[in-house]
Amino acid sequence: MRTPTQKGRFGEYGGRWVPESLVPACLEVADAFEKAWVDPGFREQLQTMLARHVGRPTPVTPAERLSAELGVRVVLKREDLTHTGSHKINNAIGQALLAKRMGKHRLIAETGAGMHGVATATAGALLDLPVTVFMGEQDVERQSHNVFRMRYLGAEVVPVRSGSRTLKDATSEAMRHWVSSTEEAHYCLGSVVGPHPYPWMVREFQRVIGDEAREQHGTVPDFVVACVGGGSNAAGTFAGFADTSARLVGVEAVGGSGATSGQAGVLHGSRSLFLQDEHGQILEAHSIAAGLDYPGVGPEHAHLRDLGRARYVAVNDEAAVAAAAQLARTEGIIPALESAHALAWVAEAAGTPELPAGSTVLLTLSGRGDKDIATLIARSEESRA
Structure with missing residues (x-):
């Protein structure tokens, strides 16, 4: 992935839109x-x-039972196993x-x-x-x-x-x-x-995810998938595969789908894609996953979308909760609800022209689900009511 210009631009996005102070x-x-x-x-x-205190490198784990159910080979980059539980x-x-x-x-x-x-x-x-x-x-x-x-x-x-x-x-x-x-x-x-x-600095600190995954996997996967809120775990993952034939897919929450549904605008110091009304006002985002509850994406993601190098899709709350349950049942892993959005897209697309049967998918499991247990309990109680 590219280094931004001296002014911090990725194509028409990025920059430094801040008060003079x-x-x-x-x-x-x-x-x-x-x-x-x-x-x-x-x-x-x-x-x-990172080695002594974080536990790097994190492993790449074949999700064999999940793969058998979906008809595609799913391999998980296990950022949920870091110290503190996420990337x-x-x-x-x-x-x-x-x-x-x-x-x-x-x-x-x-x-x-x-x-x-x-x-x-x-x-x-x-x-x-x-x-x-x-x-x-x-x-x-x-x-x-x-x-x-x-x-x-x-x-x-x-x-x-x-x-x-x-x-x-x-x-x-x-x-x-x-x-x-x-x-x-x-x-x-x-x-x-x-x-x-x-945007550049955080991507570089997170590119350890993609660099490790590429070396660990050995061959280039057909698809590289990660959830996207602001987009740091996806940017770090994509950085390891941007120069390969792998198809990059970023998965957003429907209620925070800046790359999928946003328009160019400025927020928090940079120009990117954000959910906006007809007057250019930033809309409130919503997601069951607090880390995806953001109305836009980082500028490099916006640029990758425009270039066609990465594709961005959106998943709803119900699909994410179902995907979390499926991973727990098949692999003994309870993922963060953020990561569950990426899993949900794989589950929905598997066996379709979007994700053909037999494809290899490397998916970054950006965090573990301990933090979401109360939300999952509430959802389970609602479904039984």
């Missing part, structure tokens, strides 16, 4: 990352920490190391499902950096398990009560807080969104 901070982060990423010492330190820790460790290198003394983060908040709190505890996490009030309620984990790790969790009280509003509040604290704090943004260099 944030431009110096963005430039500082860009300069620090560019220098760190070509520094063998920084790369070695990151690789060592978010790869980026959080990288940015925390960068913050120390920059001389920052505190981390700011936003979170939806809570996994990026937990990952940042973990990195902060490991590297002795205080952490403040902004989280929509609705997500605080439905992800109380992760709120406890963040606080137990020493982070301050700030409920955001504005707007839809979900990820979009938590991101807005985190960016506002960063404006007043750029001298001493680093904003550890959790996805491939936001102003340059974040």
Whole structure:
């Protein structure tokens, strides 16, 4: 996948659409990352920490019983087996190391499902950096398990009560807080969104997923599939296969389908595809998976869609819940509801011209489902009522 232009552009998307007061901070982060990423010492330190504290490399697991049911060969890249339980820790460790290198003394983060908040709190505890996490009030309620984990790790969790009280509003509040604290704090943004260099930087920290998967799988799969909210696990996965013949598929939630149904606009510091009304106002997103409850996608995903290099599809809540149950029943794995969206598309498309029988599918299981147990219990009770 490509390096953006000096202005942070992926085609017509990306850039740095921020208040003048944030431009110096963005430039500082860009300069620090560019220098760190070509520094063998920084790369070695990151690789060592990912091995010792995260558990990398994560395995690639053939899903044999699921494959037999679907008629396609499904192989899972197991980011659910990382320390903290999702891919978010790869980026959080990288940015925390960068913050120390920059001389920052505190981390700011936003979170939806809570996994990026937990990952940042973990990195902060490991590297002795205080952490403040902004989280929509609705997500605080439905992800109380992760709120406890963040606080137990020493982070301050700030409920955001504005707007839809979900990820979009938590991101807005985190960016506002960063404006007043750029001298001493680093904003550890959790996805491939936001102003340059974040979409590029987060993708590079997450490309360990795709690079490992490509080496572990050996041959090029027919399809590479990942769920997409902002899109960091998909961007990291796709980075390992963009120069191959593999067909890349990003799976969104129907209620947060920026790449599938969005229009070009600006939000959170970059130009990309967002759900908007006829007046260009950003619409509220909805998904049973808090991490997909975002009204757009990162700019590189928008560019990949326009190029035709990646295809983006949308799945509804019911299909995601059913796919989670199917994986649990066939493979003994309870996935995060975010990852279940990707599984649902595979289950729906298997054996059709979209995903022909006998195809090989490498799917990134971006997180485990511990955080979603209360939601799954509620859904089970509703179905029995």
